[in-house]
Amino acid sequence: MRNRLVLACALATVAGTASLATAAGLKVNEQGAKAMAMGNAFTAQADDPSALFYNPAGIAFLKGGQFSLGTVNIFVPSTEFSGTTAISGDSPSAGSAPVFEKAKQDLFIAPNLYATYSFESMPLSVGLAINAIYPLAKSWDDSSAFRNQIMNIAVKPINFQPTVAYRFDSLNLAVAGGLDVTRALVTMQTMPYSAGPAGTNTAYELGLMGLDGTATDVGWNAGLKWQALPSLSFGAAYRSEIDLKIKGNGNFLATTPAGFSIIGMTTGATSPYSRTRAASTVSTTITLPDALSLGVAWKPTNKLTLEFDAERTGWSSFKTLEFKFDSPQFSNFNNKPKALDWKDVWCYKAGGQYALTENIDLRAGYMYDKNPIPDSTLGPLLPDADRHSFSIGQGFHNDRYSVDIAYMWTHFVNRTVNNQNMTDLLGENGTFKSDVHLFGGSVTVKF
Template sequence: MRKWLWCVLLLSALPGLRGVCHGAGFKVSEQGAKAMGMGNAFAAQADDPSALYFNPAGIAFLPGIQVNLGALGIMVPQTEFQGTTPLSGTPPLDTGTAVVTERSRRDVVIAPNFYASYTLEGLPLSFGLGINAIFPLSKSWDDSSVFRNQVQIASIKPINFQPTVAYRFDALNLGVAAGIDITYAQVSLQRSLYSPAVTPTAPAPPFGAYELGSLGLDGTATDLGYNLGFLWKPRRALSFGLAYRSKITLDIRGEANLLATTPTGLGAIGLADSALFPYTRARASSDASTSITLPDTLDLAVAWRPTERLTLEFDATRTGWSSFERLEFHFDSPEFASFNHQPELRNWRDVWSYKFGGQYEVNPRLALRAGYSFDDSPVPDHTVDPLLPDADRHSFSVGAGIANTLGTLDLAYMWVHFVDRTVHNQDMATLRGANGVFRSDAYLLAANLNLKF
């Protein structure tokens, strides 16, 4: 009888597990300014310490000690929606048919990164450490938005540690690497709650959108994965890269809090709804847990140097988003008992992205770069919503490297254009989804300083 609230809680968890949508699904692929300037086509070059993310085998060819410090700034897209939602109109009864135009809040996410590599003298053995944020998130809609029952504020603050070892087979000009991914994430969200019935425990007409109160959720997870890399340079002008990053299952544990502000809200948590309205409020809390399997990725890459100054690269990346099949929560509190073990299917699909990039060395101190990439969205039409208004996207980038004897300063800019996403998944029984069009664009700036010792 409370399936509507269960769906709300499931949907509320999703923003904490997606990124800012600049790789397939919610993966952020922009983890180094040099690579970003070439559209992230870098797995076959992998010639600075950021190779630890793109292809860890690259550190096998880096001499001495190198340290790469940087940051990615993401101007989170101001998503625009035009159409109808379960709350568009005048709740509680006149909803679901009024056409509205809604815009999410703008925000800026800063995601720092750190990479270091060390190659032993006299031995073809290298060690590396990468620290980055692969899944940062900041997404919010106004408190009065027609999407307020699906998301108001959602954020994730992740950090990933990657210790790596690499070995170089000089006779073959081949580098191999293996590493561990240790991912820690803090998740938080806030949203309003609505019910399609005035008495949630015994639904009956009139059906509409009845306010319950507000929901907050905070949780954390720490889990492990692994990565492998291969980089082969059969000729001076040609190199091939292959990199694999395993699935990671995030076991998220935290606390859910529901503040009931109406008689309908009191009934939702099993309390008598006969108290005088609007003077009574009640709070329900519960430990909450769930598991999400983040996808594995496979990168295939080739780089070619037709001249001494020009380098061209093409990468293809497969992301195994079919691992994201469903969401299922467990709540410890008896007040949330009826919400347990009710899975919601997501049914994402595996997708490919394609990246083209190039670099031209004007002189030993200046290199110019440009790139393009296309990402296919893994999200099926029936699960697109304001939490992840994902779409196929085209990304265009430019960049430059400024070098001296101590190191290189890399700068890059990227414009991400999301193809308009039309959806027809509005469901008045659960008060979720929408009928209309989502439009988004995003802008990224990156800077990395690479020092050699």
């Protein structure tokens, strides 16, 4: 019982502070419509204001002032699951009844804003990016067989990135550095259960648990771009880890005698229909992963540009998670570290652009993303899997402005796991299926 409730809180906050989402884990790589149309292969090109995200050194090669406003709309059809969960079926046969569950459809709207300025009198550029790198929303029906693990969660992050870049004209080389100031807001609801005596295959409802929290912390980023030849460029970008120190409130509504017991109330003082609420402040620390991107772009002709990128994300920063509740009523939930055991992964991106006319470009791309979550800790909050993403797009531009649009389809490889644990009422035995559709657009003005 104690482990079950702690896990519910822990998983929810992981989602919020890994602060997802079409890159493996929770990260959203689609932060610019032009790059998105080329499978996010943009580290070496980095030739519009979204370079602030993909490779900040690229802004050193932009002219004058530029302002870009865009959005990526991520439509997530219902994630499907078929199999058993720890509470599927009635006691004393809990965990044995096959179920088919569908998550509620989700829509993320992740805006991005970029502003850059290059000085005429010196090879210096400055920029500011405002975007959402780690958004997440997931909702299962209140009566689903996952309700003890997650009912709904919403994560609303925002990242502020002030950046400075310097260009060495004699070398056709630029370097950049900046800060990442991340603010995250998290809300979650779950219905924790308690396992019965060993070997009985029973599960008892405890009540309803709600959690909300916030965090604001700072990291840094750096980039390098080298225009080795007019037709060949190289890029590298790094984003540091961020230790998010989350503080918030937990609210537990006890609805059963077992729920009363876990917060230290005697069941003899309650009627079958009694309810009581307990509240506590809560804190934890999550380390957002670092990321290293390497890219090469080649123009075999004046009209065609090709790029290949490789990106490593250090998800191994998600090792364990432990919460500290301040209220004595929540003492049963303390000192319960939860293993996560995520792994570092590589993502590979390939894309291209063809200049159909002087003002119109056609784009396409592909991205393969390994998932970082091992079978042992995979669950309904983020049923991740290896991903194949295919993208297309178009750009229109002249000397004063540009308009870019993009579409991406992400297919999750079917993920089958067998990690159901009746002792702690964790996990599931079955298969998750998911797909995601993304639509991006941006308008850039040059002045």
